[in-house]
Amino acid sequence: MRTSPAAVGNRPRSAPVPLPPGRSEARAAFKDSAGAILGFVPLGLAFGALAAQSGLEWWWAGLSAALAFGGSFEFLLIGLVTAAVPLAAIALSTFMVNVRHVFYALSFPLQRITGRLGKTYAAFALCDEAYALATANQARSWTSRRILWLQLYLHLCWTASAITGALLGSLIPNSVAGLDFALTAMFTVLALDAIRDMRGDLPTPALALISAAAARLLFPAQMLPAAFTLFTATLLARHYFTTKRPRHA
Template sequence: MVPLGLAFGALVVQSGLDWWWAALSAALVYGGSFEFLLIGMVVAVASPASIAVAAFLVNARHVFYALSFPLERVRGRLAKTYSTFALTDEAYALTGTERSRTWSGPRILWLQFFMHVYWAGSATAGALLGSLIPDGVTGLDFALTALFTVLALDAIRDLRGDLPTPVLALLSAVAARLLFPEQMLLAAFALFTAGLLARRVATGRRPTRA
């Protein structure tokens, strides 16, 4: 969270925006992949409607996260509201492991809170230090792709020989890219979910969760 937040903050400043854009976005938007996209849209003066559609398409994957995220362990309306807001890819990845099945609601909530603090704090620091980075440095926007690559590799290791699951995920991504290039992320998640359900029906067992 910290290296990615630093890269985001630096990218905000290098894009010509004031440093407080990074702090405000990290605190209130708190959607890493969409925030990277939002920088370009703000710089290009995109319409509010375009930004809203982009936000929906990029963050629609959270609908699928909610199917297995342990929100029922979090007690209290306010706590549940914040936990829903703070449901990120990293929080989902950590709460979806075998070890996390015994975690209590407060532990899950504190995990999400500290991730939020790490992201907001590092984004602000990156923005304040961004002016020190030479203009010739490129590739900061690739930090998010690198993070997803690491999360994918860790998920594959946790499958313990369950090869069909990552193969199904790869095929879903390729099919979505070819058939629905404008809505690839949402289509890939839908195809992957449908494939897992079909596999469950066909094999009569619950597939290992990545």
Template sequence: MGLAFVPLGLAFGALVVQSGLDWWWAGLSAALIYGGSFEFLPIGMVTAAAPLAAIAGTAFMVNVRHVFYALSFPLHRVKGGLGKAYGTFALSDEAYALTAGGNAQSWSSRRILRLQLLMHLYWAGSATAGALLGSLIPDSVTGLDFALTALFAVLALDALRDLRGDLPTPALALLSAVAARLLLPGQMLLAAFALFTAGLLARHFTTRRRPSHA
């Protein structure tokens, strides 16, 4: 999982330098913001001197999905105030996907935090390397732009295995994504999460109220 961060971090670091920012902006952003895909967006906004309110609004819309992640992220198994604070800060798509699976139900606080820390270091380290060495990557190297798609494809396959035959859940997720793409293409991610959450809640209450037959 961490290795998938490397090509993304290299691309991000190279983009920072190509945009006219100092190389250390890449490592600093990756370490302190740790926003993954969001970190690509502020580069153009910062270089264009966009208003702070616009940057903050963009950050909220892109990262609001973490509100949904927090509903089932095993923060209750993380010990200590400092550990919980870092676990909340370092909650990424990949960390959530790994800790939400059935195989992670027995993971200790140390293992969860170690997982998040290693992915954080992968991202910050590769971003810094990309800023310093990105210009040395030859143009003939292909496939770097597919790393993120491949990463989430693997995460989706792992999630399907954990569902163990629960076909309605991935079907509901697919329908939510298609509906969001058709109805609100500009806010697809937020709309898809909202529709998926509403569908899960409706299914939960419907199943709970359904009378049992002896």
């Protein structure tokens, strides 16, 4: 239904014309993911260049980025593929590197995603950056569309960067100053934002640091899964003792 010119002229100038819900949420999700995308681009280019320099075809980098979407594991996968490692060893390596996603599922807002297809894609496209953004304090009011748009932008950015890096692999230097620190810097910013959102819950990052330090000392070969396990155990213990604390009349 079209709006007549007269109706437009009579509309108060102070009232902005609302955007369609899907369109506005897509724009909001793009703004939410902009910082993570800036971290994805150099890493995706580096991944694509590494794949090309390892003798793999350019499409292999794009296919891996689109279907595996494993981030750090994809770098490891290049070495496994070029070394012709057995599939069983690749499967075990995949599980060990990505086992952290099991813990992500405990607090990722999958219950806010509508539709079976949406839930399936949200689970598939769950990465560290999407988890950090979707579980932040300001994301509690995000709708299903906004979360899915966020994950789609990250997925497309990683895939496009990997393909670009593979096609231009010969033009990208083997070592670029600061490239290896791009993702670390992005996670540092996300961690600081998360700490600011906690407001009085500072023991949580302290428990995370203690768990990481203990895992490093006790289980250096399996630090990541050990740290997640210890951190989860301490959180459950804190929750138990907090809820079971006797109430005084």
